Amino acid sequence: MKTIRLINELQELLDRSKRDNQTVGFVPTMGFLHEGHLSLVEHARKENDIVVMSIFVNPAQFGPGEDFEAYPRDEQHDAKLASEAGVDILFIPDPDEMYPQDGGIQILPGPQASSLCGATRPGHFDGVLKVVLKLFNIVDPDHSYFGMKDAQQLAIIETFVRDFNLRTKIVRVPTIREEDGLAKSSRNVNLSIEERLVAPAIQKALKIGEELFHQGLQVEEIVEEVANQITSNSPGRIDYVSLLAYPSLLPYTTDAREAIIACAVKFEKTRLIDNIIMSTKG
Numbered sequence: 381m382k383t384i385r386l387i388n389e390l391q392e393l394l395d396r397s398k399r400d401n402q403t404v405g406f407v408p409t410m411g412f413l414h415e416g417h418l419s420l421v422e423h424a425r426k427e428n429d430i431v432v433m434s435i436f437v438n439p440a441q442f443g444p445g446e447d448f449e450a451y452p453r454d455e456q457h458d459a460k461l462a463s464e465a466g467v468d469i470l471f472i473p474d475p476d477e478m479y480p481q482d483g484g485i486q487i488l489p490g491p492q493a494s495s496l497c498g499a500t501r502p503g504h505f506d507g508v509l510k511v512v513l514k515l516f517n518i519v520d521p522d523h524s525y526f527g528m529k530d531a532q533q534l535a536i537i538e539t540f541v542r543d544f545n546l547r548t549k550i551v552r553v554p555t556i557r558e559e560d561g562l563a564k565s566s567r568n569v570n571l572s573i574e575e576r577l578v579a580p581a582i583q584k585a586l587k588i589g590e591e592l593f594h595q596g597l598q599v600e601e602i603v604e605e606v607a608n609q610i611t612s613n614s615p616g617r618i619d620y621v622s623l624l625a626y627p628s629l630l631p632y633t634t635d636a637r638e639a640i641i642a643c644a645v646k647f648e649k650t651r652l653i654d655n656i657i658m659s660t661k662g
């Protein structure tokens with residue numbers, strides 16, 4: 381595995397591979413890798429000749445008072461895991477080269493960014509789209525791999541790629557979970573021992589929501605029950621619990637083919653998200 385920090389060095393290397401008709405699979409990350417990321421690599425490895433992973437804790441997607449500083453980082457360990465998983469090129473750009481000057485150009489996502497995390501983290505998805513566009517332009521991947529844990533991010537990126545005719549194909553990869561059901565996340569490390577023990581309550585509550593959904597309960601009743609389940613079984617504070625159509629993220633109506641029940645829960649030092657996508661046809 382080659383570790384590259386300069387944009388032009390990466391592009392020169394990839395230009396050579398593309399001249400040889402090699403396909404490129406891209407796994408963008410913010411590092412502190414876990415099995416969720418490694419599963420993205422596994423998919424990319426099977427479907428492409430070259431696998432590029434980026435590690436960049438993107439300041440543009442963190443709001444004031446969010447956990448940019450506290451976001452966990454461990455470059456050496458990440459490099460070891462990435463190499464063992466079969467990454468060919470690890471791209472770790474320098475923040476000064478990624479954002480040399482702020483020209484003030486903004487990318488504004490549409491209505492899909494108004495709900496869920498977009499409602500409680502204003503500007504978050506503007507920052508995600510900015511870095512994703514830059515990374516897509518730098519890497520020019522055939523396929524790009526995103527996890528379903530960040531289902532809203534994925535839906536917005538799919539729309540972005542479609543609306544702006546970006547050439548990469550987005551591949552959805554299922555959420556990887558701990559044995560007790562907690563979705564794998566780099567942020568789990570910031571849970572206290574006590575919080576970690578009860579954090580699976582999030583997924584259990586969402587599963588109850590899924591059951592109620594299939595029993596035909598009203599959206600408001602389901603959302604209330606899921607929120608109650610989380611607050612009665614953990615010290616987590618609800619940031620949101622929502623049930624929407626997926627991937628439009630518009631209010632759920634019975635003609636939607638898929639729905640998402642999603643939540644964000646705040647603990648002492650971190651905020652966790654999770655979701656279940658529910659098919660509405662049988």
Ligand code: PAF
Nearest residue numbers: 408409410438508511530
């Ligand atoms: O999902 C993430 O880790 C980040 O939002 C991404 C896509 C790497 C952009 O910084």
